[in-house]
Amino acid sequence: MIHRVIGQITCVASETRFTTQNRYDFLPGESITTEEEKCVYFIPFIDRWWNIFPCSERINYICEKFHDTVKPTYGSTCPEDFQVIIPLNETSAEVTWTPPTWEDNECVVSVDASHSPGYVIHMLEEERSTSVNITYTAHDRAGNPSAACSFTAKVSYCPEGMIPNIRFSSCYGKSTSSVTYQEGGTFCQDVYGGYLAIISCQEENDWILNNIVSLENAWIGYDDIQTEGTFLWSAGNITDEESTFENWHINKPDHGTDQHCTVIIWKSGKWNNTNCKLKAIAICEKHYSQPISVCSSADITTGKM
Structure with missing residues (x-):
């Protein structure tokens, strides 16, 4: 199961949300007067002003497609493979790690993770060790995927070779x-x-x-x-x-x-x-x-x- 990680959004280029407090091209005197008026439309025939409009209204729309081809990167922050030794009378262990951090020329908008820190690995009765491969992948707002950050968490009763x-x-x-x-x-x-x-x-x-x-x-x-x-x-x-x-x-x-x-x-x-x-x-x-x-x-x- 792939988990969508929330809260690990890293933007290098700043992104400004449009509000009536930080507007540049809103129609003079324009303000939000109702709960529905939270969408912006473009008025080309009035000096290209912007106006606030109910989002439920049906009007023409303008599409944009990013031409960014630079993929997000994690640098040296992808965790190394690691091993947890557990007592011989136990059958599971919680494993944790520091997730990778991401950089992008625009903005990383989503991170997919196969597992989250604190994941519990269970040992079957006949096993001496077991391992889980953990993978992270990020996407920027243009949809470019990062290279996968992959590492292995291993739970064993003994150090390797014993x-x-x-x-x-x-x-x-x-x-x-x-x-x-x-x-x-x-x-x-x-x-x-x-x-x-x-x-x-x-x-x-x-x-x-x-x-x-x-x-x-x-x-x-x-x-x-x-x-x-x-x-x-x-x-x-x-x-x-x-x-x-x-x-x-x-x-x-x-x-x-x-x-x-x-x-x-x-x-x-x-x-x-x-x-x-x-x-x-x-x-x-x-x-x-x-x-x-x-x-x-x-x-x-x-x-x-």
């Missing part, structure tokens, strides 16, 4: 190339606003393995950099940082002097501690709220092959 898991109220993604452990943490923060993944139970471990990890080992945010032999989650004040779940491969971790960081092994989902300067894919997580369904206590155990 997959949501409602059970854990988190989004998960991975780096686009192999990186060191430190580089992985920086990537997760800079690209997704998240951190190297924290794994709280076997179910979460298996889901990450099946949905995020590909054909190579990948960093998770578990290390003993601070104290040799004491592995901690590296994600600062994240709620699950004290999770006791571990899923070490047999005979791991081995407490070598330079094997302080943890990868998840792509073939088995088990964990291996290794040199932090080696390169692997980084598994990223962005947490939104307390999990809707937490790991059961039976899952919070130490796993061994």
Whole structure:
């Protein structure tokens, strides 16, 4: 549905309405005497004066057609594409933007818009994201159409490149190339606003393995950099940082002097501690709220092959 926008009229050339107060060629002494006398007619045989006349009267008329061919423009005011991230337990979001402004050599008289600021975008149950294309077109009084101002408003559960898991109220993604452990943490923060993944139970471990990890080992945010032999989650004040779940491969971790960081092994989902300067894919997580369904206590155990 196209909406005709009212109140966004921009005139560059001034337009004067004819009234008895700002007239130039009205018949001397002419004034509006009745409610009907609100139209003007031309008197060619009396020195080309104008006169006020009831609009209901039938007389000859004069037509004018604009020869203006200059189209309205919006300059740099057309909004950019944008994205709104919503919590995993919500299904809609209100999106807003600043409409474009228009310039014309004469006067912009109408603006058509496909949507108005404050439009609510709804997500279907099976969707991870949805988007709406928004278009504005202006016309001047000669009927010239502007080029379309088009942009996209997108509503997503996760930043671009991440997959949501409602059970854990988190989004998960991975780096686009192999990186060191430190580089992985920086990537997760800079690209997704998240951190190297924290794994709280076997179910979460298996889901990450099946949905995020590909054909190579990948960093998770578990290390003993601070104290040799004491592995901690590296994600600062994240709620699950004290999770006791571990899923070490047999005979791991081995407490070598330079094997302080943890990868998840792509073939088995088990964990291996290794040199932090080696390169692997980084598994990223962005947490939104307390999990809707937490790991059961039976899952919070130490796993061994």
